Amino acid sequence: MSSATAQADREHPATRGLHLFAVFTAGATFLLIVAGALVTSRDAGLSVPDWPLSYGRLMPEMIGGVFYEHGHRMIAAFVGFLTIILAVWTWRADQRRWVRHLGWAALAAVIVQGLLGGLTVLFLLPTAVSVSHACLAQLFFSITVVLALVTSRSWREQDRRLAAPWPPSRPSLPVLCVTTNFVTFGQLLLGAALRHKGLGIIFHLIGAAAVAAMVFWVLARAAREHSGDAGIFPWALALNGLVMLQLLLGAGAYWIREVTRHAVQPLWPMVVITVGHVALGALILALGVVLTFQVHHRFGRQTSSSFEREGVPVTT
Amino acid sequence: MRFSRSVSGWMMAGLLALSLACGGGDDAGEVADAPEMEEAVVTVDPAKAATITGKVKLDGDPPRMPAINMSAEPDCRGLHEAAPPAEVVVASDGMLQNVFVWVKSGLDGKFAVSDTPAMLDQKGCIYSPHVLAVQTGQLLKISNSDPTTHNVHPLPKTNREWNRSQPAEGADIEYKFPREEIMIAVKCNIHPWMRSYISVVNHPFFAVSGADGSFEIKGLPAGSYTVEAVHERFGSQEMSVTLGDAESKDIEFSYSAS
Numbered sequence A: 001m002s003s004a005t006a007q008a009d010r011e012h013p014a015t016r017g018l019h020l021f022a023v024f025t026a027g028a029t030f031l032l033i034v035a036g037a038l039v040t041s042r043d044a045g046l047s048v049p050d051w052p053l054s055y056g057r058l059m060p061e062m063i064g065g066v067f068y069e070h071g072h073r074m075i076a077a078f079v080g081f082l083t084i085i086l087a088v089w090t091w092r093a094d095q096r097r098w099v100r101h102l103g104w105a106a107l108a109a110v111i112v113q114g115l116l117g118g119l120t121v122l123f124l125l126p127t128a129v130s131v132s133h134a135c136l137a138q139l140f141f142s143i144t145v146v147l148a149l150v151t152s153r154s155w156r157e158q159d160r161r162l163a164a165p166w167p168p169s170r171p172s173l174p175v176l177c178v179t180t181n182f183v184t185f186g187q188l189l190l191g192a193a194l195r196h197k198g199l200g201i202i203f204h205l206i207g208a209a210a211v212a213a214m215v216f217w218v219l220a221r222a223a224r225e226h227s228g229d230a231g232i233f234p235w236a237l238a239l240n241g242l243v244m245l246q247l248l249l250g251a252g253a254y255w256i257r258e259v260t261r262h263a264v265q266p267l268w269p270m271v272v273i274t275v276g277h278v279a280l281g282a283l284i285l286a287l288g289v290v291l292t293f294q295v296h297h298r299f300g301r302q303t304s305s306s307f308e309r310e311g312v313p314v315t316t
Numbered sequence B: 001m002r003f004s005r006s007v008s009g010w011m012m013a014g015l016l017a018l019s020l021a022c023g024g025g026d027d028a029g030e031v032a033d034a035p036e037m038e039e040a041v042v043t044v045d046p047a048k049a050a051t052i053t054g055k056v057k058l059d060g061d062p063p064r065m066p067a068i069n070m071s072a073e074p075d076c077r078g079l080h081e082a083a084p085p086a087e088v089v090v091a092s093d094g095m096l097q098n099v100f101v102w103v104k105s106g107l108d109g110k111f112a113v114s115d116t117p118a119m120l121d122q123k124g125c126i127y128s129p130h131v132l133a134v135q136t137g138q139l140l141k142i143s144n145s146d147p148t149t150h151n152v153h154p155l156p157k158t159n160r161e162w163n164r165s166q167p168a169e170g171a172d173i174e175y176k177f178p179r180e181e182i183m184i185a186v187k188c189n190i191h192p193w194m195r196s197y198i199s200v201v202n203h204p205f206f207a208v209s210g211a212d213g214s215f216e217i218k219g220l221p222a223g224s225y226t227v228e229a230v231h232e233r234f235g236s237q238e239m240s241v242t243l244g245d246a247e248s249k250d251i252e253f254s255y256s257a258s
């Protein structure tokens, strides 16, 4: 253990546990996204017509589609419970104001998300509500991942280093990364709109091209200027790999839909590939957001006061 | 501290607003009584009533229907000796069943609504019949003969969508569709293979082809009509038919299986 690490642990004894808990919450949230995607792919959203109870009970008989819909509700309740703990724990254990706010934002998001889930059942899956539910899920997952990231030891260690000068190329890597996040989120929105029959596939195809172009741009920039940075280049590479895989899954989903057009849905290959596509979309957004945070953390437009606050001597 | 308090305040406000908003959404599935019609009803003199009879043919080999996989649901699977085939295409000896046939245009005025309820049963986790037609405002009774829960979820476009659960041996669901709309898909989200089609027609001149592909539409006034046949897989066909008083005409629709 380096002396900086030891110092960080001494200064923030509670953050190790908080970090592990945030990682656990993010993992549970990923499972929740898979469960939610299964509900849509199995067309089980309305197998339980009431909400918040299921058939007037906390635990209905888990037959057919009810297994998916009520299973989703159970995992969601669990993640909601985790998020309450996470928000309170962050508020008590983390000194950084913005991180504490992020904890509350996660809690607000999960509450709104639960209500959207209930509303979409009660109003028979209106496209706007279902799409909002799908998109907020992706956003919430990214928030939990960011909480896990910024409570990590490596983040704390980076806190103690001097920020590198803002990269000179225009548009700069930090700007490229943020743009990629927005484009990715837009693409998730278009995908959700396609899935819930609000928009045609053409928009989602255009979005796919835009995301692919953005992540490649980020990779090219990272390779040219930051190939030695373990916090940037491998992440940019992984992001490109995931996007490639996602394009294949998307093409596969389209192909299998065409091939099985007359079959009685839902077919398992169709379910697996579409759920995988949704889950991978969540990972791509989260990975892109992690990269953005890493990059912004590396490069500072920080004023000297922010260094002084962290106790690092200003050497410029 | 101040931040957290204001956040929780906003959250409570949002929660309240949303729970109020969703309070109004749970009235689906009630019997919607059609407004009383004061308009005169057209009566057809039985001595002058015309008839359309006919058959629906399917040329070529019908696509083989896969067996419905109910293995995950013992309550459903146990009700069948062998897994039943899907009912998307039901044909034998070149004749196509489950084709909805109706007088699409050519009729004037209002016709009396049948006071016999139309019946849709859920039996063996399959809808019976697979294709059903009712008049606007005619009572539809949906029953559950299975030892398991179903949810009944019609997916209309011009009528109102609703979704209601029906437990084993639960009371019949009663409903009247207020608007004309053909081939409304009905599904159960618990058992994803379950599917039926309900057509809602403003008059009583419709039929569904039987196992031998035959149909009969009786009691028509004389006139020139467009008759349409609609099948869930093979689509729609139209035919012009002119009928005199008490005339009976035999027509034939023909679909291609390929």
Ligand SMILES: [Cu+2]
Residues within 6 Å of the ligand: B125, B149, B150, B151, B188, B189, B190, B191, B194
């Ligand atoms: Cu069912």
